[in-house]
Amino acid sequence: MRHKVSIIGAGMTGATSAHWLAERELADLVLVDIVEGMPQGKSLDLQEALPVIGKDVSVVGSNDYEATEGSDIIVITAGLPRKPGMSRDDLLAKNAEIVRTAVEETLKHSPEAIYIILTNPLDAMAYLTMKVGDLPRERVIGQAGILDSARMRAFVAMELGVSVENVHCYVLGGHGDSMVPLTRHSNVAGVPLDVILPADRLEAIVERTRKGGGEIVGLLKSGSAFYAPAVAIAQMVEAILKDKNLIVPASVYLQGEYGLKDLFFGVPAQLGRQGLVKVIEYELNESERKALEASAEHVKTNIAKLAL
Numbered sequence: 001m002r003h004k005v006s007i008i009g010a011g012m013t014g015a016t017s018a019h020w021l022a023e024r025e026l027a028d029l030v031l032v033d034i035v036e037g038m039p040q041g042k043s044l045d046l047q048e049a050l051p052v053i054g055k056d057v058s059v060v061g062s063n064d065y066e067a068t069e070g071s072d073i074i075v076i077t078a079g080l081p082r083k084p085g086m087s088r089d090d091l092l093a094k095n096a097e098i099v100r101t102a103v104e105e106t107l108k109h110s111p112e113a114i115y116i117i118l119t120n121p122l123d124a125m126a127y128l129t130m131k132v133g134d135l136p137r138e139r140v141i142g143q144a145g146i147l148d149s150a151r152m153r154a155f156v157a158m159e160l161g162v163s164v165e166n167v168h169c170y171v172l173g174g175h176g177d178s179m180v181p182l183t184r185h186s187n188v189a190g191v192p193l194d195v196i197l198p199a200d201r202l203e204a205i206v207e208r209t210r211k212g213g214g215e216i217v218g219l220l221k222s223g224s225a226f227y228a229p230a231v232a233i234a235q236m237v238e239a240i241l242k243d244k245n246l247i248v249p250a251s252v253y254l255q256g257e258y259g260l261k262d263l264f265f266g267v268p269a270q271l272g273r274q275g276l277v278k279v280i281e282y283e284l285n286e287s288e289r290k291a292l293e294a295s296a297e298h299v300k301t302n303i304a305k306l307a308l
């Protein structure tokens, strides 16, 4: 049976997610956007690319939610991205309206779908999705940790001149400047980062990771990162559709794990066909726990602004 994935928001991250997904031949794809003609044009262009790489999926663009009927997964990327000088939090009010509509409309056509959220501020938008849709926590997952960890992995690999495949990093916490790169749990071919890198270089990498999104926003001048966020979406979709039980850092609803409750927060999450299968809990030391608590306070402030 063919799978179906609908992506709401056919902008930079939405269209690029479709691109990575089509390459993996995982599912038929639908792109929905409010801009007339744009999702249709991008979908047709992508459909026309597939003979070259020999992949058979259908890609449909629409301005109408009916096209999403019967989706296994809904990816929400609709909303405003950051401009230079803006924080992710500055997007909250406007994006909350957009995400609310996207959830309400898609649920009418795909009542069993699993939701993957990208729109910022990420943890608050994932929370909004779960509440507006009255969804079980298994079916709402926010993308942040794969991206933040991939940035850190790229920086470590560049610093040491080793393959990215040897570098494993785990960035937890809220998707913002208070994110928590766990250097003790991150490693290069099994050797912890705090052993393999001098303290000052490691601190520089941690800082660059925290500000990784802003670095790209500053360079692009208009819009924010899209290749890396979109491939992170593709990895999550693949983990779910193939029931891989893949453990990735992702934003999920916590019910006491890590001593935290009633918020979406970046933790190692096992993903399978039901969506979230399990939250993995690390042993944390005092400073790691404090950093996560500070990050959680920040996320809670944003969630409170949603006034749900």
Ligand SMILES: NC(=O)c1ccc[n+]([C@@H]2O[C@H](COP(=O)([O-])OP(=O)(O)OC[C@H]3O[C@@H](n4cnc5c(N)ncnc54)[C@H](O)[C@@H]3O)[C@@H](O)[C@H]2O)c1
Binding pocket: 008, 009, 010, 011, 012, 013, 014, 032, 033, 034, 035, 077, 078, 079, 080, 081, 082, 091, 095, 098, 101, 102, 117, 118, 119, 120, 121, 122, 143, 144, 147, 175, 223, 224, 225, 226, 229
């Ligand atoms: N979580 C992450 O790691 C991460 C990474 C990158 C971007 N983002 C966020 O993802 C969002 C999208 O970023 P982007 O770069 O793709 O922006 P973009 O501006 O390129 O695309 C957003 C699209 O949403 C569409 N849209 C707006 N209102 C809509 C509505 N009501 N219904 C359907 N579509 C609507 C716009 O027309 C636009 O095409 C932003 O909020 C950005 O901050 C998150």
